[in-house]
Amino acid sequence: MSGLLLSVTGEDAVDELADLADWLRHEPELRGLVAFVGAEPGPGELGALADALAVAVGSGGALTVLAASLRAYLSQPRKSDVRIEVRGPEHSVTVDATRVKDVEALLRETLRHLG
Template sequence: MDVHISVTGGETVAEAESLTDWLRGEPGLRGVALTGRTPGPGEMGGVLDTVSVALGAGGGLSVLASSLRTWFAQPRRSDVRLKIRRPGGVTVELDAKRVRAGELEAILRSALEDAAGADAEQD
């Protein structure tokens, strides 16, 4: 399952780079890449503001949820928002100002496990 995490608020590109570096440091995650969106009308180029993570079987989901919880709780992340897009186009939005660190992992697990379950049913 591929998960795409868009970063908004704060210093978007810097936060996306920070998150990419953070997730690449997790031994349980593979296929972490910084990607971007297509340029809009009047824009010269795309913006690298999305982190793509390929999750395989065997605990990748737990590692991602735990790692995002820890990254999100770092100082100076209060203006950051994450939009996590699952397979099928369903998104979950998280706002550092509104989600307590203790709730974040449970929200992520619920959202991502629903996606993993839907993928398994389609196979």
Template sequence: MDLRISITENDQASTLESLADWLRGEPDLAGRARLEAPPPRPGEMGSAVDALMVAVGSGGVVSVLASSLKVWLAQPRRSDIRLLVQSEPGQKIEIEAKRVSREDIEGLLRHALNAERPE
């Protein structure tokens, strides 16, 4: 299953590239993150990156992703960042990069993946 991560800010492409580079540096996420751009419209030469796709599956990938996002979000920035995370089944969550804990991020990601099932 893939998670689609987009960023709601002015410098979206460079921020997504920064996040993709960060995730690619995480050994447990190697090969799981790829940038995605919409197909160019007629008359366009190409379009900017608009999302980061992260393949998550079984195991501890969600926990690793949550930990990595927590550290990346904690980096000093000039502005606040909002991530919109969508799973293939259509779940959506928004994460604001002001004050968020690893546990909060992991719980939100699991919810977006519909991985939490009642017992």
């Protein structure tokens, strides 16, 4: 089992990350595989907001489901631009929903290499 980290950038990054987590957790094949992760709190801090999602993916169909789910998520109407960075152990890619015509094909290829 390997893992990917997904982070969101944009005007409402915290809300978008929460929305993305909720979206992915509604996928039956991804249930139990998505968790918030954040930076370690510094001295004197109680905690930090989550800044990424960890998605556990294996050699099965989880990558395909993740790609299709991200495509659907990115195609939803939004008030602001959203970018999702997908990081694997050795590589990362950022998908800008406003500039990619075939998000699913890009994500499938990227996730295949990252996973």
